[in-house]
Amino acid sequence: MTTTNGQATGGRPATPSEPRPATPSEFAAGVPGNAAPPPVPRDSPGRGVVEFDLPGVLVGTAEYAEGPTGCTVVHVPAGARTAVDIRGGAVGLSGGYEFNHAVCLAGGSVYGLAAAAGVSAELLARRDNRTRWDELQTVSGAVIYDFSCRDNAVHPDAALGAAALRAAREGAFPVGRCGAGRSATAGKIDFSRAEFTGQGAAFRAFGEAGVLVATVTNPIGVVVDRDGTVxxxxxxxxxxxxxxxxxxxTAMIGATDADTGAGPGAVTGNTTLTVLVTNVRLTDRELGQLGRQVHSSMHRGIQPFHTEMDGDVLFAMTTDQVDLAGVRPSGLGALASEVAWDAILNSAE
Incomplete structure (x- = not known):
């Protein structure tokens, strides 16, 4: 179910302004957003929320409008067993733990990994700085490269990660150009042809079993509907x-840039980040295979996917609350794969 907190705009979104990468000299000159005072964490509500029914799962977003860039935190206070599926040739990942209390997705490429550290610090403070083994709070993080459409070095940091965690609420996932998807783009065969996407989510209940899939689509590839339409x-x-x-x-094979008018070619720095959360009890092996199955299925909605210029990561998490009945885990994977496609399409609305 999707609810909105404003009117969604229809039609094709505008392509990013000045679609060119900033040069090091521009950074050195102090382009807007790189100078003091530091950016201020702000709410990142997007165009609405996708509601979900998974008790004990909270989601929060925050952004730096000065970027713009942001981060998204999926928080499970009781912790959740996690399987991480990593694809593509340009991955930015921290933690990658098999048990997590939070997963932090962020813009800012490698610099945005600092947001996960902020989530960790906030969780430590909530535990009154207790550091016994059974008090440790584990946080994994992953990032997208979102500098392609902006000429500044503003990136999610510890303060922004902590702000996103403090904003976390149960049962609602913000979608649109918000959180980690604030400056996400797709279809970067040439950046002049890229379009804004964002983060999307979808939830479905199959009896007692629930599946939430949320994704930040920032691929070199395009987003494709179920009828094959880009x-x-x-x-x-x-x-x-x-x-x-x-x-x-096909047109570019064997041709020079001058022949095809294709410009410099595909833009580097692409990544799709996905979090799958279910309440179904699965073995570690079954959870890992669920993540691989769903991640593999996402190539139907993103084409091409998992390229050498993408750093795709999927976190599959379970709260271990209900038993799976009637189907095997592979059947759950088939159902979850459709939820993932819905999430992809939701990110492009």
Missing amino acids: VRGNYHAAEGVRRHPSADY
Whole structure:
């Protein structure tokens, strides 16, 4: 179920302004957002929320409007067994633990990993700084590269991660251009054809079993609907159409940039981050296979996916609250894969 806290805009979103990477000299000159005073953590509500029914699971977002960039925290106070599936050639990951009290997704590339440290520090403070073995709070983090559409070095840090955790609420996942998806883009076969995406989520209950999938889509590939239509990315403005990347790659084979007008080629720094949370009791092996199955299925909604220029990560988490009845874990994976596709499409609305 999706509820909104404002009117969603229709039609094709504007492509990022000045779609070019900032140069080191611009950073040295102190472009807006790099100078004092430091950025201020702010709420990051997006265009609405996806409601979910998984007791004990909280979600919070925060952003730096000066970027813009942000982070998203999935918090399970009781902790959750976790399997991490890593794909692609440009992964930014911290922790990667098999048991987590929180997962922090953030923009800012490698610098954004500091947000997860802020979540960890906030959880430590909530435990009155107790550090006995059974008091330790584990936090894993992953990042997207979101500097492509902005000329500043503002990135999620410890303060922003702590702010996102403090904003965490049960039962509602903010979606749209918010949190870690604040400056996410898709279809970067050439950045002049990229389009904004964001973070999306979907939830479905199958009897007592619940599955929440949330994803931050920032791929080199395009977002594809179930009928095969490209719904976000690789927009050719002159023709007013979106193309599947295979059409552009076919034209580029054996040709020079001058021949194809393709410019410098695909933009580096792409990643899709996904969190799957279920309440179903699974063995460690079954949980790991669930993560792999769902992550593999997501290529249907993102094409191409898991390239050498993407750093895709999926966290599969379980709160171990109900037994799976009627189907095997592979059947749950098939159902969860459809939820994941819904989340992808939700990120591109």
